[in-house]
Amino acid sequence: MLLRLRVSLPDRPGGLGQVAKALGTLGADILQVTVLERETGRAVDDFVVSWPGAVSAEEVRDRMSAVPGVRVEGVWPTRDVPGSAPDYDLLMHVATEPSRGIATLVDALPALCGAEWSLAVADGAVLHASLAAPEVFELSEPPLRAATRASEGLRLMLLPVVAQGLHVVVARAAGPGFHRAELERAARIVDVVTTLASRT
Incomplete structure (x- = not known):
């Protein structure tokens, strides 16, 4: 299942790595990351991930919100094909x-x-x-x-x-x-x- 996640996280060294590690632990394969914003000590990134099996937006939000300092702003299905133009x-x-x-x-x-x-x-x-x-x-x-x-x-x-x-x-x-x-x-x-x- 392809999903797009919009995540707000602390803009500091290792912040993106923490999110990537959490997604990997949950079985998600990160296909693409887009940085939307870096302001006031926080970054907003969109992740396109391949998630194993069916998962609800609420489940993803609950699991990712356990990462310190991370706020999940949105989770929704996507038709993005990473690497295409x-x-x-x-x-x-x-x-x-x-x-x-x-x-x-x-x-x-x-x-x-x-x-x-x-x-x-x-x-x-x-x-x-x-x-x-x-x-x-x-x-x-x-x-x-x-x-x-x-x-x-x-x-x-x-x-x-x-x-x-x-x-x-x-x-x-x-x-x-x-x-x-x-x-x-x-x-x-x-x-x-x-x-x-x-x-x-």
Whole structure:
């Protein structure tokens, strides 16, 4: 079972090693680590792990919280394939067929962002939706800049595409809210894709 864990831990020598040791003791195989933040004496890291058998988020949280100084901020299933480069694949698809840029972007973002679905919306109408996305989505007070928001049990990323007068929405139902590092990465991907798509 592939899981993503978001862990806050003391930012000191050996802190990451303690978490890795605890995960190994529990039988988890660490496939990837992404450092999201290092501030005020703490680090926030995302781990993609292969966990033997089925395990609930609560079990993982309970086991990892026993490590001194560690806070588990989220545990959720992931489709990440460590070692792959889905962002590069996305850009290649858009460069090959720029007229489908926004649709390709919307289809790719859930996997890129550890989310369940995404869609593009303009003037109250859904223009394109990934699998599992709702057919109708109301975006009240669309932001002028990339932003995060919580709504009806969902954690949302709202990514404006000013040149096309639309917003791309990415939704995560399980796991924590989107970290600012995730938001900044997604906003950059949207900027690159819309630049490529505008060259048709």
